[in-house]
Amino acid sequence: MEYFLELFLGGMTRGSIYALIALGYTMVYGIIGLINFAHGEIYMIGAFTALITASVLTIFGLNPFAILVLAGLAAVVYSSAYGFTIEKVAYKPLRNAPRLSPLISAIGMSIFLQNYVLLAQTSDFMPFPNLIPEFAFMEPWAHIIGSSEIVILAVTAVAMVLLTLLIKFTRIGKAMRATAQDRKMAMLVGVNINRVISVTFIIGSSLAAIGGLLIASHIGQINFYIGFIAGIKAFTAAVLGGIGSIPGAVLGSFVLGWTESFATGYISSDYEDVFAFSLLVLILIFRPAGILGRSESKKV
């Protein structure tokens, strides 16, 4: 039972990280119908920025809490800046191009960013400092769930609530929902589409950066390739829940997290990624619209 609980909570932690990344995919897909392949790379760049900031600040001798806050801030700012720039450079000129063009452009962007970090930094795994302190009150449960896992769960929950509030109750949230429903119509009633798309990229990238910081601090090492696998898995999660739907992305992420956690815990850890990809293939075959998604029929 304890083992089960450990796997359950481990899966949930994994799921939260996937959720933070998957939200970026699902929001961008909802608004411009593009799989932002480079989204995983934004998460990776967030983690790298946090690592660099944290290391430089450690040498300056700041106290750990300030380092955590500043590194988090740097990760969020830089990831958003990258997300914003990528959209302007690689996707905006292709907004009216055939469907495959922006997707290929996104793949190119992803390869470019991976190699950019590989060349400018290093191809080795870099140790990531554990920015999240061990809590004393967590002592009795430490064998089931660590304090960094608690922090991940809490941060994810807060981020979800904030995002929901933003989308439900603010002006820009309303504009985003309108754009997702019908871009042309939204434009006609005076929504500034370019701004909405930029904001979507910025929000998605910030969430990915938070995810990157948390998981890097939890696992303790990063390299230039982490974004690729994490991105694919987060995309799987988004598709699982029904791409374009925000609660769907969260649900899908938890389902994926649990699937991986239980499959590696009870079956075999060699095939961790195979389980994730098999789940993706199965879901797409049997329920292409995802768990919470609606299947759209095209009018001719």
Added chain:
Amino acid sequence: MFFVNEIKKSLLISCWFIFLTFPIMVIRINPYEEIVDYRWNNLILVGVGSFILSLVGRAVQRRREKIGQNDTDQTAGSTFRIATKMYVPLVALSVLVICCFPFVFSTYQTNIMTTALIYVVLGLGLNIVVGLAGLLDLGYVAFYAVGAYSYALLNYHFGLGFWTVLPIGAGLGALFGILLGFPVLRLRGDYLAIVTLGFGEIIRLILENWNDFSFGPSGIANIPRPSFFGMEMSLQAATIYIYFLMVGLAVFTVFVVNRLQHSRIGRAWIALREDEIACQAMGIDKTKTKLTAFALGATWAGMMGVVFAAKTTFINPASFTFLESAIILSIVVLGGMGSILGVIIAAFILILLPEYLRAFSDYRMLLFGATMVMMMVFRPQGLVAPRRRCYQFRKTDDPAAGIK
């Protein structure tokens, strides 16, 4: 005034990029010794580079807009269009170069050329799927792996030779193409891309982890080279032999793909790419058409896998990563989706350039990525735009002849 404005804008962009690349490009930390080194010269490089690029980029865009105003469709495919008169000498020259190549240059050069030819064929195979049928396949390398492993394993267990396995590898490639294709072809373009990517990764992970079957990450060594009626050959002779074999296969592929392109099924692929619903309304069986595209594309990959295994005599799962798929895809994209000549030129450019410009080879993948983005933004039709067959109306002397 206009010029000053442009400079101002470019300066702003270059400032933005300096800010953007600052932590990654300038600061490098050594986590073990807690040393930070600052590489300020990179900052200048980024600043100047992005300034020039943004100036050039916007100039190109403006020119395109101007051309777009004057006439709509003159630029497409105008470069590289070779006059018909030049065909015969050009073909003769390339035949001469191809035939003499291994005798003039070293074994090493011949090997590189063989690799380039393998990529030509892979590009042409993927071109069927991506270029003609418009199905973005990101797991193409899986079929390549299937071919390579089928030769290695069949040879290891049953001692089958190259020539026996070549058609078997092709067949297995096609079989896997159908196996993957059958369930996923209902999916829309971008979902299909992700599933094929997942499939490619699944194949690679299985090869890496299923030690009893595939010998895991250490791979399979001592795969025999192709035989020539049972003759023993020196290494040099074998290299030349594989080279000519590849030339033959490449010519065969060009021939087949060219014939396919203008056949009934080829036109169905193009129609499917352009508009699925209209295509179905015209009575084309969507599933069957897509499946044939997948199967035929995979056939070439399977075949090339066999050749690759025979050429390198050693394979392991590391040769079949997603990056390989990405390279083949960028060949197709750079060459122009659906254009045979374009794919051939692009394969030579992308494979040979990094080989000969060694200093440049670290930046290979970086440039591949950048090329893919640039091509999509500035020249989506590729180096050589595919030309559709169309009826040509000629003016005759007799004005009544046209009406008759």
